[in-house]
Amino acid sequence: MDAARPSENRPISTRCCVVGGGPAGMMLGYLLGRAGVDTIVLEKHADFFRDFRGDTVHPSTLQVMDELGLIDDFLKVPHDKLQKLDNCYGRTRLRVADISRTGVKYPFIAFMPQWDFLNFLRDKGRRFPSLKVMMSTEATGLIHDGDRVAGVRARDANGAIEIRAELTVACDGRHSIIRPSAGLKIEEIGAPMDVLWFRAGKSAETESVLARVEAGKMIVTLDRGTYWQCAYAITKGQYDAVRAKGLESFRSDVVSLAPILKPGIADVKSWDDIKLLTVAVNRLKRWTRPGLLCIGDAAHAMSPVGGVGVNIAVQDAVATANILAARLASGGTVSEDDLAAVQRRREFPMRMTQAMQVFVQNSMIRAALKPGSGPLKPPLVARIINAVPWLQGLTAKFIAVGVRPEHVHSPEA
Numbered sequence: 412m413d414a415a416r417p418s419e420n421r422p423i424s425t426r427c428c429v430v431g432g433g434p435a436g437m438m439l440g441y442l443l444g445r446a447g448v449d450t451i452v453l454e455k456h457a458d459f460f461r462d463f464r465g466d467t468v469h470p471s472t473l474q475v476m477d478e479l480g481l482i483d484d485f486l487k488v489p490h491d492k493l494q495k496l497d498n499c500y501g502r503t504r505l506r507v508a509d510i511s512r513t514g515v516k517y518p519f520i521a522f523m524p525q526w527d528f529l530n531f532l533r534d535k536g537r538r539f540p541s542l543k544v545m546m547s548t549e550a551t552g553l554i555h556d557g558d559r560v561a562g563v564r565a566r567d568a569n570g571a572i573e574i575r576a577e578l579t580v581a582c583d584g585r586h587s588i589i590r591p592s593a594g595l596k597i598e599e600i601g602a603p604m605d606v607l608w609f610r611a612g613k614s615a616e617t618e619s620v621l622a623r624v625e626a627g628k629m630i631v632t633l634d635r636g637t638y639w640q641c642a643y644a645i646t647k648g649q650y651d652a653v654r655a656k657g658l659e660s661f662r663s664d665v666v667s668l669a670p671i672l673k674p675g676i677a678d679v680k681s682w683d684d685i686k687l688l689t690v691a692v693n694r695l696k697r698w699t700r701p702g703l704l705c706i707g708d709a710a711h712a713m714s715p716v717g718g719v720g721v722n723i724a725v726q727d728a729v730a731t732a733n734i735l736a737a738r739l740a741s742g743g744t745v746s747e748d749d750l751a752a753v754q755r756r757r758e759f760p761m762r763m764t765q766a767m768q769v770f771v772q773n774s775m776i777r778a779a780l781k782p783g784s785g786p787l788k789p790p791l792v793a794r795i796i797n798a799v800p801w802l803q804g805l806t807a808k809f810i811a812v813g814v815r816p817e818h819v820h821s822p823e824a
């Protein structure tokens with residue numbers, strides 16, 4: 412073959428083609444590889460170094476790592492730990508969750524850059540001969556065989572590829588191209604905010620407050636050791652208005668809300684240092700078509716509230732492998748009922764989590780972002796939780812472990 416000329420429609424065949432190497436796709440790839448299932452994971456980027464990826468590894472995911480025998484190596488990857496979640500409403504500091512009260516085996520959230528998390532899974536998965544992760548390979552559409560999805564069309568630097576698979580799993584996130592190609596209907600729930608994501612340098616001074624809320628403003632500051640990772644919430648669709656006021660006005664708004672950022676805000680030199688993240692909350696009515704399953708954000712886009720999306724995606728992957736790995740490994744056909752069993756298993760936890768996120772978005776964040784003057788009154792629910800430490804364990808359990816946590820039951824080849 413002429414190396415300089417792209418080849419056309421190289422055919423590949425596999426048992427399972429996973430589209431997207433985010434938390435859902437990399438965890439599913441790992442679990443299927445571990446079960447000896449011939450699996451290809453497609454990731455359109457050349458590496459995992461994105462500007463933004465959720466960085467919170469919750470106790471539910473740490474438990475999965477433990478069950479896979481990976482936890483000791485995983486905790487050697489540099490990370491910061493968070494146990495107590497405190498918010499400041501004006502000058503009032505309230506504790507809204509305390510993971511040390513949950514009784515879980517790993518009672519903390521590990522803040523780890525997501526590229527480290529995904530690289531870890533990729534490196535550990537290299538020992539499985541049946542798992543192939545194809546970077547810089549973008550899925551462009553589905554292959555249909557009558558009513559059934561029979562695989563994926565993709566392209567890489569060498570041209571088009573046709574990957575035929577018994578099962579295709581869409582893990583390609585909120586902007587999934589697979590779900591519209593399969594004609595799956597999305598139920599939009601919506602969110603009142605978008606997020607401006609930026610880094611500010613860190614001085615020796617530190618503070619364990621997570622969210623700071625003033626009338627009309629809200630910021631979350633994550634202590635990342637050498638810098639602050641900041642998420643500044645704005646009313647949905649107001650990015651242009653915020654920009655029109657100028658960078659100086661933005662920086663001074665940030666510092667007035669979080670004085671701890673004063674020394675480091677100079678790192679935000681231009682609007683190029685600030686990334687707009689549009690927040691979406693939605694879900695598919697049906698996660699499946701014959702031969703196709705959607706999981707993670709491709710099935711249900713999660714809000715940043717609670718920092719749970721990565722962990723829900725991992726839980727989806729664990730449930731998918733628990734239900735389907737043995738069937739895929741044995742060479743059997745994956746039926747629509749098998750696929751529907753994954754949706755049945757995961758839909759309730761996902762709906763409960765989205766309900767919590769929508770409650771916080773609508774009752775707290777919407778109110779916080781309403782322009783106003785004068786001191787902000789902390790929400791009643793936050794005051795009650797702060798006053799009753801037992802409740803801080805309950806909220807923490809919901810965030811840290813979620814509803815109906817998954818445990819690894821998929822086979823190991």
Ligand SMILES: Cc1cc2nc3c(=O)[nH]c(=O)nc-3n(C[C@H](O)[C@H](O)[C@H](O)COP(=O)(O)OP(=O)(O)OC[C@H]3O[C@@H](n4cnc5c(N)ncnc54)[C@H](O)[C@@H]3O)c2cc1C
Nearest residue numbers: 431433434435455465550583584707708715718719720721
């Ligand atoms: C502003 C904001 C902040 C958030 N903060 C947090 C947080 O702190 N903690 C948390 O747990 N969650 C957070 N979330 C939610 C979290 O980011 C998602 O729920 C989670 O990333 C979903 O994982 P996933 O694997 O399903 O999808 P994704 O993480 O979106 O991964 C999809 C992958 O598929 C790849 N891909 C896409 N299309 C193709 C294609 N055609 N071919 C091949 N590859 C493709 C992408 O490159 C990507 O690697 C946040 C969300 C938002 C919007």
